[in-house]
Amino acid sequence: MSTREWGRDLGLGFRFAFTGGREGWIRVLLTAVGVGLGVALLLLTTAIPNALSVRHARDNDRADHTYGPVRPKAANTLVISDTDTEFHGHDVRGRLVEPEGPEAPVPPGLTAYPATGDMVVSPALRELLGSSEGRLLRARLPYRITGTITEDGLVGSRELAYYAGAKNLAPKIDGSRTARIDMYGLTGTPPQSHADPILILLVLVVFVVLLMPVAVFIATAVRFGGERRDRRLAALRLVGSDSRMTRRIAAGEALAGSLVGLVFGTAFFLLGRQFAGSMEVVGISVFPDYLNPSPTLAALVALAVPAAAVLVTLFALRGVVIEPLGVVRTAKPARRRLWWRLLLPLGGIALLAPMIGQGGSDGQFNQYLVTGGVLLLLVGVTALLPWAVEAVVARLHRGSVAWQLAVRRLQLSSGSAARMVNGIAVAVAGAVALQMLFAGVQGDYTKRTGQDVTRAQMQINLSDGTPFRTAADQFRTTKGVRKAVSLGSASLGEKDWKNGPGDTTLLVSGTCASLRETARLPSCRDGDAFVVTGGEDDAAVTKLARPGRVLHLDADHGAGKGPDVRWTVPAGLKPAHAITSPNGTRSSAVLLTPAAVPDRVDRLLDGTVYVMFDKGVPDVSEYTRNTAAKVDPFADVMVWSTTEESRNFTSIRTGLYVGALCVLALIGASLLVTQLEQLRERRKLLSSLMAFGTRRRTLSLSVFWQTAIPVALGLLLASVVGLTLGAVLLKMVGSPLGVDWRSVLSMTGAGAAVVLVVTALSLPPLLRLMRPEGLRTE
Structure with missing residues (x-):
């Protein structure tokens, strides 16, 4: 077969797509919308790296803190x-x-x-x-x-x-x-951190899982109106075309729809890019001009989509016999084989198996094997689902009229029903696997802070010179604050800090009530001083806290350039035992009540206020922040939590959520287009049933069951494949097997919810198609 003949036949099909009357135009439009939605998301994906790069560059350009030596005042500072x-x-x-x-x-x-x-x-x-x-x-x-x-x-x-x-x-x-x-922006090359293999694995799997449903939707969209197209192609056999030429002409029609889809996709992407500038997703927003796709990746999309349209059409027609007098597909199709469909997920597991147990800081994952293995497992869903739908609906018989209408339709065209659900099944399978992987490794990227949220929910670190004792009084009068405890602290050294402090210990000052948050005191009144043992460094405090000894106060946070402030340890230190403070530390220290602190020392203490909320008061944290800004505009306000996650891990998970929202939107839009296309195909059938007295309620329920049965099977299969993939990925990173059933149910529930919304939106067009006017033909 020559290239010239291929070009001639594809061109002929291209012309048929636009000159085939209203049916041809409708099919091209539906295909273009479906392909266009997928192309828009692909373009968005190719634009994300540039958007992240621009965000990072903008953040670096405005960087305004330097941690080197203090500069002298000058005309350019x-x-x-x-x-x-x-x-x-x-x-x-x-x-x-x-x-x-x-x-x-x-x-x-x-x-x-x-x-x-x-x-x-x-x-x-x-x-x-x-x-x-x-x-x-x-x-x-x-x-x-x-x-x-x-x-x-x-x-x-x-x-x-x-x-x-x-x-x-x-x-x-x-x-x-x-x-x-004296300048903005970062200078020099930032240090290169060691790449975490588990985080790299997460990124790879996230990209594959998010892009695979898009490819499935595009492959489904180019087959819109396939049954009517094949009946039209039968007429070509009457004028002398052979079966191969007919298939190439059909591929030309699909090519036309995909090319229009590229135009639609570009338009959708440009509209979406403008819309993206006015919204924020999971705390991330961008300007429209950030979303500029890489020219190379955009060209790859422009070439891959039309090529996929031609290949998918030729593949779909391999089992269809188009004869001059009709299409031999209305007869009972050959039973689908299971064995080769199982080879895909088994092949995926075989690719991933060599990397089992390679997780950890020294582990390495072959990115090609990971990508190929995950792809084969997810493609296995699309291969197994048609077989599963056919096998199950073949055994469904009894039921109401609506049920029987739905089951009979599925028995005649189970492939079309499976194709409609393929995309959502792939998305759910990938999401289940990712949820398992994230849940399995989350503990490695989460550490306990030691903060006791039952004793305080917010910590306010005051700037130098802010009187911390009076600050606590203002917090106590803030709306929704139940308790406020203030403490001042500084480091004590045995030598002048300019020459190295030698051994050091901690000095803490506060009221008796405040000091009891850090130590168990025998008795306390203003003017008392205590030496606390049972903490992290008893040896230093025992050595330094001797009555009459002169110690040196850290006046400038360890820089050694401040004045030498001396403090003499008073006589009569009372012994006390350390307990865990609200911030999770257990410190050996010298404790002083306000009257025991000289003024020159009191002015240099770093003040901290611990605040406990009444959680029943709305916006209590905002009221507290307002008080902090009023007391000290330079205060550092910290909200407490029991755990803290790695920033990189959180960023990857945020990217997953953003991508999942986009994919869910694509799922809903594409499913709606698919549903409308299938209803259009059955317009005469629906009108005939109405003409014979079938109730609208019965037909509506039959359409619902036609969607619900394949969806239920697809979600069940997706859960099985997703759990399998998740288990393999957990074994790869060396995490124990565990299933977060709440996440599994939430993912399958989200998929089912999208289908229910699409079904509800398709009811108005369904009611219009039931009119007797649908029997009219041209």
Whole structure:
């Protein structure tokens, strides 16, 4: 067969697609919509790496903290302070700025710094502060809005950020939250971290699982209207075409639909890209121009989709005999074979088996074997589902009229029903496996913080010079706060900190009630001092806390450049025993009540307030943050939790959630298009049944059962394959086998919910197709 003949026949089919009257146009349109939805998601996928790269670059360009030596004040320096906060679960990036000269660097997104008391904000923050929902946040930011941060200074369209003008920031410089800088942006090459093989495995599996349903949907879309197309192709046999030429013409029709689908997909992607700029998913937002697909990957999509359309059509017609007088497919089809369908999942397991037990820090996974193994297992779902639907519906007989109509239709065309469910089955199988893998390795990326959330739910670290005892009083009067405990602390050394402190111990000051949160005291009144043992370093505190000994206070957080502040250990230290403090530490220390602390020492203590909430009060954490901002704008507010997850692990899981939402949207839209196409194919049949007196309720129920039976079988098969794949992946990373049945049920329930919504949306078109006018023909 020459290339010229292939081109001629494909071109002929291409022309038939657009010149075949209304039926041809409808089929091309349905195919284009289905393919276009898949192409749009593929383009979005190819654009995600660029979007993440741009977000990362924008974040690096505005980096404003340096942890090196303190710079002297100059014409090109700026003092900047990190005042990040959180509001209703959303991060708010805040900076207080004080330029010290006319050449002070200006961050991306700004043309000039705001004056003292003014601020420039991101568009999303301006919108929030102007709404009733942002009332509590507005009280936390007592600045006048005078400008807007442009796109260059933001990582996402929905990011909440501001720069506020301030003065006298220099005394707050500590090298971390407040610093003096002369430039923005990171310099040098960041250190390369060791690649975690388990995280790499997670990324690979996530991409395969999210993209596989898209490929299945595209393959399904190019077969829309297949039965009517094959009957039209029978006419070509009457004018002399052979069976191979007829198949190539059919492939040309599919090619036409796929090419129009590429156009639709590009349009859908451009519309979706604009829409993406106004939304936030799992805390991530982007600007539309971030979503620029890689030219190479976009070209690959443009070539792969039409090629897949031709190949899928030729493959689908391999068992169809198109004769001049009709299509030999209305007879009972040959029974599907099971043996070769089992080879696909077994082959996938065989590819993954050599990597079992290779998890851990020194493990390595072959990315090609992982990708191939997961693909074969998921493709196995699409191969096994038609056999399972056929085998089950062949044994279904008795039931109501609606049930019998549905079962008979499935017995005649089980392949079409299975194709409609293939995509959702693949998505559920992959999601179940991923949930098992995430649940299995989560413990390796989660550590306990030691924080006792029954004693406090928030910790506020005050900046230098903030009186921590009076601060606690203001927190106690805050709405929803049940208890507030304040403690001041500093390190004591046996030598001057400029020359190395030698042995060190901890000095803690607070009221008697506050000190009892860290130690078991025999008795206590203001003016008492205690030496606490039973903690992490009894030897140091026993050596240093001797009456009359002169110790040296850490005046600048270990930098050794502050004044030498000396403190003499008083006589009459009472013994006490350490207990676990609210932050999870158990420290040997010297404890002082307020009257026992000299003023020069008291001013240098690092103040911390521990707050316990009344959880029945709405927005209690926001009220507490507002108090913290009022007491100390530089305060570091920390919400406590019993565990803390790895940032990389959390990022991968967030990406999975974002991708899963997009795939679920594609599932719903594609299923709806598929359902409408199948209803259109049965228009005359439905109208005939109505003409013979069949009730609308019966026909509606029959359509529901035609969808529900394959969906139930597909979800059951997807659960089995997903559990199998999840078990193999857990063995690969060396985690014990375990099934999170709640996740399995949630995934299958989500798939079933999508199908129910699609079925409900297809009822209005179904009722219109039941009219007797559907019997009219042209």
